[in-house]
Every structure is written in structure tokens, then in C-alpha cells.
Amino acid sequence: MxxxxxxxxxxxxxxxxxxxxxxxxxxxxxxxxxxxxxxxxxxxxxxxxxxxxxxxxxxxxxxxxxxxxxxxxxxxxxxxxxxxxxxxxxxxxxxxxxxxxxxxxxxxxxxxxxxxxxxxxxxxxxxEAKIASIGGASEWLIASSIDYIQASKKWGTSFIDIPIDELYNILKNCHGSYDGYFDRAIEVVEPSNEDIRGVHLIYLALKKIIEERKLDAISLKCFDLLKRVNNSSCLALSRLNDEGIIAGCEGDLPATFTMYLVLALTQKKSFMANPSKIDFNKNTIIFAHCTVPTTLVKQYKLRSHFESGIGVGIAGEFEKETVTVVKIGGKNLDKIFVTTGRIISNPTNDQRCRTQIEVEMDNDVREFLKNPIGNHMVIVRGNIKKELNEFMEYVGF
Structure with missing residues (x-):
């Protein structure tokens, strides 16, 4: 330096x-x-x-x-x-x-x-980052849209919209055989080889958009793909994150921005997930989602996408370790929630998204119900709370 x-x-x-x-x-x-x-x-x-x-x-x-x-x-x-x-x-x-x-x-x-x-x-x-929303936010994210102008004034980041038809048009002409990237899975449960090959083409199409548009991160309205191409994007997003290209689900730009900030600051990849169950007696939260960077987990299975039962999702198993739970939100990306906890189990309930972690929280879990910042949180391995708080003070929070 x-x-x-x-x-x-x-x-x-x-x-x-x-x-x-x-x-x-x-x-x-x-x-x-x-x-x-x-x-x-x-x-x-x-x-x-x-x-x-x-x-x-x-x-x-x-x-x-x-x-x-x-x-x-x-x-x-x-x-x-x-x-x-x-x-x-x-x-x-x-x-x-x-x-x-x-x-x-x-x-x-x-x-x-x-x-x-x-x-x-x-x-x-x-x-200097350029972050794209491909297809916009999912309809249920009614509190997770951002004001591009004000958020850019706050952070300097460029936010752009890309029509999802651009992805579909590339997919029509996308060819290539599956390269076996996810062959490390310990088991393939529901997906077929054709499902996995189809997700590989989605990955190639997204990679083409990222390279042509010179993007640093994307957020994809992924549920639209279920009807249009009869497949999910979970594996594609997982692989992009493995490669250090932040890729968020459901068009959730605040969560995607949080993941990018964490990577820029700590070089750590992260897991975007839903808080699915709160146990007040144990002071635990189960976080779950169908995609996770495979480099974050010790092993994983390939399952179907939870809600639709089609395509390919990832059921990853985390080490039992300390994690940081963080989210930057608000219309201007000017709010932050950050706390720490420890993974105590990897549940496998079929009524939740495929990758599930039960985290014993250091703060009272009731805080999650009082002032939530949307329905997704970002899970980072290790305790980076102090570093995050000092950085946020540095940038003027």
C-alpha cells in the first residue's frame, strides 16, 4: 500500500x-x-x-x-x-x-x-460501483425499493434498471454444455440433468450482461424465470457470488447493496436469507433461502426451488460458527441493522427454503419484530460488527 x-x-x-x-x-x-x-x-x-x-x-x-x-x-x-x-x-x-x-x-x-x-x-x-436491477423488484418487496438519485448521492454508487427481456433475448441464443461446476454436491434430489444444464445457460446469460454492461453487482427478479423458462436462477446466482460478483435474489437492491458493501470492506461473501422462524425462549432465528454461495458451506445438496418445486435450489450446510447479521436499507440506503450470533444447527424442514441455519442471537430477537428493514437479511461468516460500525461512522452514518 x-x-x-x-x-x-x-x-x-x-x-x-x-x-x-x-x-x-x-x-x-x-x-x-x-x-x-x-x-x-x-x-x-x-x-x-x-x-x-x-x-x-x-x-x-x-x-x-x-x-x-x-x-x-x-x-x-x-x-x-x-x-x-x-x-x-x-x-x-x-x-x-x-x-x-x-x-x-x-x-x-x-x-x-x-x-x-x-x-x-x-x-x-x-x-465507483455499478449495480443493476434486472427486471425490477418482486411485487412483494413493497418496502425495499430505493430512490436511485438519493442513494447515489449518499454512496456515489450508480444504480440502473435493465429490462428482464434483455436476459430472455440472450437466453434464446445461449448455447453451451454444462461444465460440471456443481458436481461437488453430495446429492442431487429432485433436479434433472436438464434442469441443471438450463440453470447453467442462465448463468452464462447473466455473465454476458454483467460483462457487456460492466456491472459490479446485480439483483434479479428471479421468480419471473419460473414461468418464462420453467427454471430457477438459484445456481446461477450462487456461482456468480462464488466468483466474487455480487448477485442478489428477488430484485432486492438494499440486500444486494449490503452484500456488495460487505465484500468491498471485508472481502467476505455473504448469504442473503429470510428470517423464517423466531424462537423467543431460545433467542434464535432460523434464516433460510434457496441460494447460497457454495464457497460458504462445507457441503451441499441440489434440491428443487422451494416455493415452485421446479428448477434447482441449494441446500447448504454451514459450519457452527459466529456470524454477523446485517442489512442496509431505507429508500436512501441510510439505515443499518447489524448484530451477531452463532449458528447452532442446520435445520432441514421441507416447508422452508432449502438452505437453513438456526442462529442463536447476541441481541434480543424481539428487535427483529420492532423495526425491520425489509424481509431479507445478509449473513456473513465471522464477527464484523465492530468493523462495520466503524466504517459506517467513517462514511457519515
Whole structure:
């Protein structure tokens, strides 16, 4: 990684003495981060302000408007660096700006710089992302539509609509034999070989749209395919997610955006699912859906799609491990719900979607019934709650 560093030092101090006293810190920045010392903040490059001495407040005020927020201020425990930085941060907040002070030993400073670099990089990816809704949202998602303009203002992401007929037209001319990608399934229950080949063609058609349109993520109104092509898209969406291309179900853009944000921030793939059963005594929730990235589960079976009984769905088995449950929602994508829990079982009830996990929640499960953010949640392996909360604060939540 490479960072840009703007130095601030008061002219009251002898420049040579300052440089000699802080050479250890300059060397640390160069060796650890390939630091380049610059005079201004560049648009697409991670930049921090190194407050070297006291008496720099006036200098900072002059360059404030040219700095990208949030402003990261580095300090040491020498030459009144920290007290001047505190005054600087107070000024930033008085201007309704956002900033952070990094202070501590070199190990702690390195960790903090890496964290904010990671946030900067993730937000850059999100700002540059192009996410498409293919066919629009399913009719039952009455609270899960978003305002493209306002959501784009909030995040920078481009949201576009693609008619589902574009997918059908590509499918008509889509040819190719099944390559055996899902042969790792431990069992094939209902689907036929023709069903699996048909889903492979759906995957190829979606991949063609993604490549031609230069998309970073898609959300598909997948239930429409059940009647039009007598098949489901579950395997196609699973494989795209396996490949690092976020693909959400049912035209649910908030859930798809959540999955993309999680990937951009943590490089983790996720499982979009319905909360299907809440047990108040056990404080558990069963989450279920017919598609899951196969790279998230230890084994899986190929089943039919639950509601329709046709096509191909995935019944995956998760490890019993800690998970994070998260959803970004609201018309402007300006609300977030995040909590943690632990998978305690993989139920196999035929009256629910095929992949099912029972999660013992760390928060009271009644919270899910008080202020829901739509009917889908996003399940991520591991505890990323702290990282998510810090990132959301970084972007201005």
C-alpha cells in the first residue's frame, strides 16, 4: 500500500531540528507504507495530515477546504504535536466536518492507518460501483425499493434498471454444455440433468450482461424465470457470488447493496436469507433461502426451488460458527441493522427454503419484530460488527 502525507510544522521551530527529532517517524512512514510527502490532497489517493509540531493550527485552517473528509491527523508525543491536533480536530468539528486523530506507539499507529486506508479503499469501490436491477423488484418487496438519485448521492454508487427481456433475448441464443461446476454436491434430489444444464445457460446469460454492461453487482427478479423458462436462477446466482460478483435474489437492491458493501470492506461473501422462524425462549432465528454461495458451506445438496418445486435450489450446510447479521436499507440506503450470533444447527424442514441455519442471537430477537428493514437479511461468516460500525461512522452514518 502507498499513502500520501502532508506535513505540518510551525515556522517558529528550527526546521532542521524538527526533521532530525522526527526522523524515526518519517522512516516509519516510508518503510511501513511507502509514504510520499506531498503538498496537496489528490482526489483518488489516500492522504493523511502529519501534524509534526505545535503552532500549526493556522496553517491547517488555510488548507482545510482542500482536504478530503474525513481528515486523518497523525500525531506523535513530541514537540506539542498532540495538543495542536486536538485544536485542529475541534476546528474540523466546528465546521461540521469529520476527522480522526491517530496517536500512540508505532504499532498502534500502523494499525489505525491500515484501518482507515481499508475504509478509504472500500468506499472508493462503493462509489465507483455499478449495480443493476434486472427486471425490477418482486411485487412483494413493497418496502425495499430505493430512490436511485438519493442513494447515489449518499454512496456515489450508480444504480440502473435493465429490462428482464434483455436476459430472455440472450437466453434464446445461449448455447453451451454444462461444465460440471456443481458436481461437488453430495446429492442431487429432485433436479434433472436438464434442469441443471438450463440453470447453467442462465448463468452464462447473466455473465454476458454483467460483462457487456460492466456491472459490479446485480439483483434479479428471479421468480419471473419460473414461468418464462420453467427454471430457477438459484445456481446461477450462487456461482456468480462464488466468483466474487455480487448477485442478489428477488430484485432486492438494499440486500444486494449490503452484500456488495460487505465484500468491498471485508472481502467476505455473504448469504442473503429470510428470517423464517423466531424462537423467543431460545433467542434464535432460523434464516433460510434457496441460494447460497457454495464457497460458504462445507457441503451441499441440489434440491428443487422451494416455493415452485421446479428448477434447482441449494441446500447448504454451514459450519457452527459466529456470524454477523446485517442489512442496509431505507429508500436512501441510510439505515443499518447489524448484530451477531452463532449458528447452532442446520435445520432441514421441507416447508422452508432449502438452505437453513438456526442462529442463536447476541441481541434480543424481539428487535427483529420492532423495526425491520425489509424481509431479507445478509449473513456473513465471522464477527464484523465492530468493523462495520466503524466504517459506517467513517462514511457519515
Amino acid at each position: 502507498s499513502i500520501n502525507v502532508i506535513k505540518l510544522a510551525s515556522p517558529v521551530h528550527n526546521k532542521k531540528n524538527v526533521e532530525e527529532s522526527l526522523k524515526f517517524f518519517s522512516d516509519f512512514l516510508i518503510n511501513e507504507f511507502d509514504a510520499k510527502f506531498v503538498d496537496e490532497c489528490k482526489e483518488n489517493e489516500f492522504t493523511v495530515v502529519w501534524n509534526m509540531t505545535g503552532g500549526t493550527e493556522g496553517i491547517f485552517k488555510k488548507i482545510y477546504k482542500n482536504l478530503r473528509q474525513p481528515i486523518i491527523v497523525l500525531t506523535t508525543d513530541l514537540i506539542n504535536s498532540l495538543p495542536a491536533a486536538l485544536e485542529i480536530l475541534s476546528f474540523i468539528k466546528s465546521q461540521n466536518g469529520k476527522g480522526y486523530i491517530i496517536h500512540g506507539d508505532l504499532r498502534e499507529i500502523a494499525c489505525e492507518i491500515k484501518k482507515y486506508y481499508k475504509f478509504f479503499t472500500a468506499l472508493k469501490k462503493i462509489k
